[in-house]
Amino acid sequence: MLEHEGKASSKSSVTRVAIASLGAVGLKLAQVLDAGFDGYRLTAVSARNRDAAATRVAGFKNPPQVLPIEDLEACADLVIECAPAEFFADIAEPFLRAGKTVVALSAGAVIRNENLLQIAADHGGRIMVPSGALLGLDAVAAAAQGNIESVRMITRKPVRGLLGAPHLVTHGIDITGITAPMKIFDGTAREAAVGFPANLNVAVALSLAGIGPDHTQLEIWADPALQRNMHQIKVVSDSAHFSMEIENIPSENPKTGRITAQSVLALLCKLNSPLQVGT
Numbered sequence: 001m002l003e004h005e006g007k008a009s010s011k012s013s014v015t016r017v018a019i020a021s022l023g024a025v026g027l028k029l030a031q032v033l034d035a036g037f038d039g040y041r042l043t044a045v046s047a048r049n050r051d052a053a054a055t056r057v058a059g060f061k062n063p064p065q066v067l068p069i070e071d072l073e074a075c076a077d078l079v080i081e082c083a084p085a086e087f088f089a090d091i092a093e094p095f096l097r098a099g100k101t102v103v104a105l106s107a108g109a110v111i112r113n114e115n116l117l118q119i120a121a122d123h124g125g126r127i128m129v130p131s132g133a134l135l136g137l138d139a140v141a142a143a144a145q146g147n148i149e150s151v152r153m154i155t156r157k158p159v160r161g162l163l164g165a166p167h168l169v170t171h172g173i174d175i176t177g178i179t180a181p182m183k184i185f186d187g188t189a190r191e192a193a194v195g196f197p198a199n200l201n202v203a204v205a206l207s208l209a210g211i212g213p214d215h216t217q218l219e220i221w222a223d224p225a226l227q228r229n230m231h232q233i234k235v236v237s238d239s240a241h242f243s244m245e246i247e248n249i250p251s252e253n254p255k256t257g258r259i260t261a262q263s264v265l266a267l268l269c270k271l272n273s274p275l276q277v278g279t
């Protein structure tokens, strides 16, 4: 590895980071930032239960402030949004109005709050959607500079990674006792953002890199034999045809792959590095 590749470079200014909230992704990121991550300092976190969060960060080298969501902006230059999707606008809007950066894990909430893009444009803020639990967004974005004919994704998840999704509830689909793979959804990334707000952010991220949420097609399967979340993607374009597959090892949250938090760390490194690799 080259000295600068994959590591945040040291530079004199330090970016103050807020994290909302301290779930599987947020706690991991908070721990890594607190241990020391060049160019960044964790200053504040938010959580549903702020007393429990205060206990969690009490042993940190530099415990961040534990604040209500609306107070995070005053303490940070950048916020990492890793909370349930319904809180996305409350977390992001103050940062965007202040011309600051929002790293958004709830990609589905980005397309459900499109007004925030105008707010970002008007105030010099920006929303960054990391690759998260997915791969190949660089190639998809490059292909989108030409013509993409189709982007199709097939997601297979263990039953516990899908339970509680609104699509299952509203359609009365019971997957609890299934003994064989069951197709539970066939539609667009935009429809998936509504039906699976906590499970299919990856499909929305893929769509934003490529041909948009109304043209990116997705199948979702519940598979009782699986332990890992699997995503297969096929892209047909006038510059390249490609297929990609990822098998995500779950984090403490069975819905979320471990690689998700690491993707955010890689993004933070890239933002600060004199050598940037990948589109």
Ligand SMILES: NC(=O)C1=CN([C@@H]2O[C@H](COP(=O)(O)OP(=O)(O)OC[C@H]3O[C@@H](n4cnc5c(N)ncnc54)[C@H](O)[C@@H]3O)[C@@H](O)[C@H]2O)C=CC1
Binding pocket: 020, 021, 022, 023, 024, 025, 026, 046, 047, 048, 049, 069, 081, 082, 083, 084, 085, 087, 104, 105, 106, 107, 130, 131, 132, 133, 134, 197, 198, 199, 201, 202, 205, 253, 255, 256, 257, 260
């Ligand atoms: N873009 C991507 O590739 C991926 C995105 N995600 C998304 O990232 C987000 C975080 O994922 P995880 O950490 O696994 O979720 P998680 O469920 O482990 O953590 C969410 C946290 O938000 C907290 N919370 C709930 N209500 C709150 C409130 N009112 N105020 C503040 N905090 C509150 C919960 O207590 C929990 O600690 C989710 O929206 C998930 O769907 C997850 C995996 C991949």
Ligand SMILES: O=C([O-])CC(=O)C(=O)O
Binding pocket: 133, 198, 199, 200, 201, 202, 203, 229, 230, 248, 255, 256, 257, 258, 260
């Ligand atoms: O899409 C998501 O939000 C999470 C996911 O599929 C994964 O971790 O594999």
